Amino acid sequence: MSAPSAPETRSDGAPIVLDDGREQMVRVEGLKKHYPIREGVLRRQTGAVKAVDGISFSIPTGETLGLVGESGCGKTTAGKSVLRIREPTAGTVEIDGRDVTALSSSELKSFRRNMQMVYQDPTSSLNPRRKIGSIITEPMKIHDVGDEASRRERAEELLDLVGLPAADFVDRYPSALSGGQKQRVGIARAVSLNPKFVVLDEPTSALDVSVQARIVDLLEDLQDRLELTYLFISHDLALVRNVADWIGIMYLGRIVEIGRAERVFRHPRHPYTRALLSAIPVVSDEDETLKPPEIVLEGEIPDPRNQPSGCSFRTRCPEAFDGCANRDPPLYRVGDQHFARCLLHDDEDAAAATATPDWIHE
Amino acid sequence: MVDPLLDVRNLHVSFRTNAGTAQVINGVDLDIDPGETVALVGETGCGKSVTSKAILGLLGPTAVIPDGEILFKGENLLDLSGAARHATRGDDITMIMQDPMTSLNPVFTVGDQMTDVLKWQGRRRLSVTDWVRDKFSDDDYRQRAVDMLRDVQISDPERVFDSYPVELSGGMRQRVLIAIALLSEPDLLIADEPGTALDVTTESKILALLDDLTSERGTSVLYITHDLGVARKVSSRINVMYAGEIVEQAPTDVLFDTPQHPYTRGLMDSIPQLSSGIGAGIGGEIPDYTDPPAACRFADRCPHAEPTCRKVFPYPRRTEPDHTVACHLYDGPPARARFDRLAAEGPVDVGPPPWLGDGEQGSSADAVGVHTDGEEHA
Numbered sequence: 001m002s003a004p005s006a007p008e009t010r011s012d013g014a015p016i017v018l019d020d021g022r023e024q025m026v027r028v029e030g031l032k033k034h035y036p037i038r039e040g041v042l043r044r045q046t047g048a049v050k051a052v053d054g055i056s057f058s059i060p061t062g063e064t065l066g067l068v069g070e071s072g073c074g075k076t077t078a079g080k081s082v083l084r085i086r087e088p089t090a091g092t093v094e095i096d097g098r099d100v101t102a103l104s105s106s107e108l109k110s111f112r113r114n115m116q117m118v119y120q121d122p123t124s125s126l127n128p129r130r131k132i133g134s135i136i137t138e139p140m141k142i143h144d145v146g147d148e149a150s151r152r153e154r155a156e157e158l159l160d161l162v163g164l165p166a167a168d169f170v171d172r173y174p175s176a177l178s179g180g181q182k183q184r185v186g187i188a189r190a191v192s193l194n195p196k197f198v199v200l201d202e203p204t205s206a207l208d209v210s211v212q213a214r215i216v217d218l219l220e221d222l223q224d225r226l227e228l229t230y231l232f233i234s235h236d237l238a239l240v241r242n243v244a245d246w247i248g249i250m251y252l253g254r255i256v257e258i259g260r261a262e263r264v265f266r267h268p269r270h271p272y273t274r275a276l277l278s279a280i281p282v283v284s285d286e287d288e289t290l291k292p293p294e295i296v297l298e299g300e301i302p303d304p305r306n307q308p309s310g311c312s313f314r315t316r317c318p319e320a321f322d323g324c325a326n327r328d329p330p331l332y333r334v335g336d337q338h339f340a341r342c343l344l345h346d347d348e349d350a351a352a353a354t355a356t357p358d359w360i361h362e
Numbered sequence: 363m364v365d366p367l368l369d370v371r372n373l374h375v376s377f378r379t380n381a382g383t384a385q386v387i388n389g390v391d392l393d394i395d396p397g398e399t400v401a402l403v404g405e406t407g408c409g410k411s412v413t414s415k416a417i418l419g420l421l422g423p424t425a426v427i428p429d430g431e432i433l434f435k436g437e438n439l440l441d442l443s444g445a446a447r448h449a450t451r452g453d454d455i456t457m458i459m460q461d462p463m464t465s466l467n468p469v470f471t472v473g474d475q476m477t478d479v480l481k482w483q484g485r486r487r488l489s490v491t492d493w494v495r496d497k498f499s500d501d502d503y504r505q506r507a508v509d510m511l512r513d514v515q516i517s518d519p520e521r522v523f524d525s526y527p528v529e530l531s532g533g534m535r536q537r538v539l540i541a542i543a544l545l546s547e548p549d550l551l552i553a554d555e556p557g558t559a560l561d562v563t564t565e566s567k568i569l570a571l572l573d574d575l576t577s578e579r580g581t582s583v584l585y586i587t588h589d590l591g592v593a594r595k596v597s598s599r600i601n602v603m604y605a606g607e608i609v610e611q612a613p614t615d616v617l618f619d620t621p622q623h624p625y626t627r628g629l630m631d632s633i634p635q636l637s638s639g640i641g642a643g644i645g646g647e648i649p650d651y652t653d654p655p656a657a658c659r660f661a662d663r664c665p666h667a668e669p670t671c672r673k674v675f676p677y678p679r680r681t682e683p684d685h686t687v688a689c690h691l692y693d694g695p696p697a698r699a700r701f702d703r704l705a706a707e708g709p710v711d712v713g714p715p716p717w718l719g720d721g722e723q724g725s726s727a728d729a730v731g732v733h734t735d736g737e738e739h740a
Binding site for chain 1: 405406531533534561562563564565566567570588589590591592594595618628629630631632633634635636637638639640641642643644645647
């Protein structure tokens with residue numbers, strides 16, 4: 001393992017391009033989504049919940065970025081802001097070379113066929129009163145693709161593609177399907193318009209592991225066949241380790257570490273990433289050796305309306321030192337296409353820390 | 363050998379539904395020794411919560427228990443009157459529910475809900491003298507509750523005692539629920555997925571806390587979870603449940619070294635691992651309980667199923683002194699006397715497990731070798 005080269009700091013909003021030189025399907029720069037807090041009779045804005053607070057990343061075409069964090073960290077809001085399902089407060093999102101944030105609403109509507117979403121809860125994301133065939137053809141209807149007969153044919157083709165025999169399923173209602181089958185329908189609907197980019201928001205967290213494994217297999221198969229680029233949002237690090245090429249760790253609306261998946265797992269450079277990795281319940285002794293020894297995080301995630309000064313993780317960080325309260329760390333370059341937001345990587349600040357842990361440069 | 367604290371024998375539970383009788387629990391045997399933590403692992407709809415509710419007597423009016431015994435300290439709970447069972451619940455046997463957001467009553471303070479346990483524990487109804495005594499014991503009850511909140515590592519127990527649940531985070535509420543469940547010093551605690559609704563860092567703290575508190579007090583725990591990784595962390599023995607039956611039972615380390623039942627193996631293979639990737643999962647769906655398969659309930663999803671698996675019931679057999687598996691792929695004496703007659707009809711020959719070499723019957727070392735040589739995750 002070579003020592004990281006001279007730290008190259010990236011201030012918020014500066015582009016983080018993963019795998020420079022390759023074609024990028026998605027480029028996100030300084031994306032913010034703030035929800036105003038209004039108080040008093042005049043409903044004056046007195047503050048903001050910074051659900052997503054300046055995140056930047058890119059995803060090379062045909063690859064998967066896993067966005068990981070605990071509940072409330074803003075990962076779902078980030079996914080929705082990227083697709084403009086939620087209107088971003090600031091920042092730009094470029095998908096397939098088009099600046100999505102600059103599109104007018106009619107342009108956005110027709111551009112949506114390129115970017116789709118698969119939702120977490122397969123039950124509430126399918127209309128219970130419509131048949132499977134009609135659910136899958138809906139996006140084609142909206143975008144005026146084909147006629148009734150060709151759409152039906154396409155729906156049957158899509159059902160076969162996601163592993164549901166079309167003849168059995170096309171005329172059934174969602175309530176007659178199991179969780180895994182419903183999620184297959186959700187996936188068929190998402191790919192019905194041949195999108196280039198799909199946001200997968202915890203697509204398997206409502207499913208059993210034996211079903212999850214099959215859905216993951218399907219998603220990987222579709223990625224190969226249809227050349228899809230994925231943003232895979234999840235709280236399950238072990239799962240993301242297996243599906244993502246790149247991984248971004250979020251805490252309180254910001255990316256605290258980002259890089260190649262196997263590198264982040266093998267050489268985590270942010271104390272939060274280490275704590276998350278250490279808490280994964282594993283099922284083999286071999287896996288036990290692949291994660292850091294258990295780190296217990298004190299306290300709870302701070303109120304996003306009232307964030308701590310300096311580094312937002314410092315209130316729970318086992319490595320925090322005095323400097324952490326004074327300065328909000330930028331993303332430091334900690335290795336080849338690997339960035340971490342922690343002052344331990346700043347030579348000046350880290351000198352003030354009582355002890356720099358071994359893992360920070362190992 | 364000590365007598366088990368809880369000994370569930372041949373438990374059957376059915377539910378009356380519009381589609382007919384659903385035979386959900388089909389002959390479950392489960393025992394827990396004093397002070398032991400035993401896990402019951404299975405996926406959605408396998409009957410693990412039904413089993414725990416049967417133990418507590420909380421099954422509801424559509425449930426029928428046609429057969430079986432639930433011996434707690436040698437006494438069959440199913441023979442007790444409703445009032446006598448009521449007195450057991452919350453006193454000798456307590457439970458932590460899965461969802462910390464809905465398990466607390468939102469209109470009472472944490473303190474009210476805690477002192478209720480102390481007022482009601484072991485009582486069938488409150489008499490006037492009880493009421494008077496409670497009035498004099500209020501301070502004492504408060505003190506015990508606050509001490510317990512401190513034991514579950516709540517930093518400001520006096521404030522939390524007077525708080526409403528809505529003022530607390532999910533992790534705090536789960537701590538309160540653990541405090542409530544341990545307040546009456548139960549002999550058996552049933553923990554139904556206590557970490558599932560929590561984030562992974564909070565979950566690992568709660569698991570460690572629960573482990574400390576119960577081993578300190580010598581409380582037995584029946585730990586219900588869908589997550590084999592969690593079961594590995596907390597329990598000394600694991601029961602794997604599929605479609606209302608316990609298909610495999612072994613000490614935790616043995617189960618992870620030499621999983622035998624094809625379902626257990628499929629489940630382990632499905633878990634995303636850091637080292638070896640993610641397996642293929644298990645195809646098919648859990649069977650319809652109103653019309654379950656006659657013999658092996660897993661046969662329709664089993665990659666190794668033979669025609670006989672659909673005809674002859676695979677009674678649980680002992681492959682090692684403390685390892686039982688309900689599968690024709692293994693030979694061994696029946697785990698329970700009630701299967702002797704079935705076993706006497708002769709073994710069903712479906713050959714040895716295909717993942718083992720010829721003639722080997724899964725001695726620990728051999729099977730470890732097979733399991734880690736990569737064939738499984740290829």
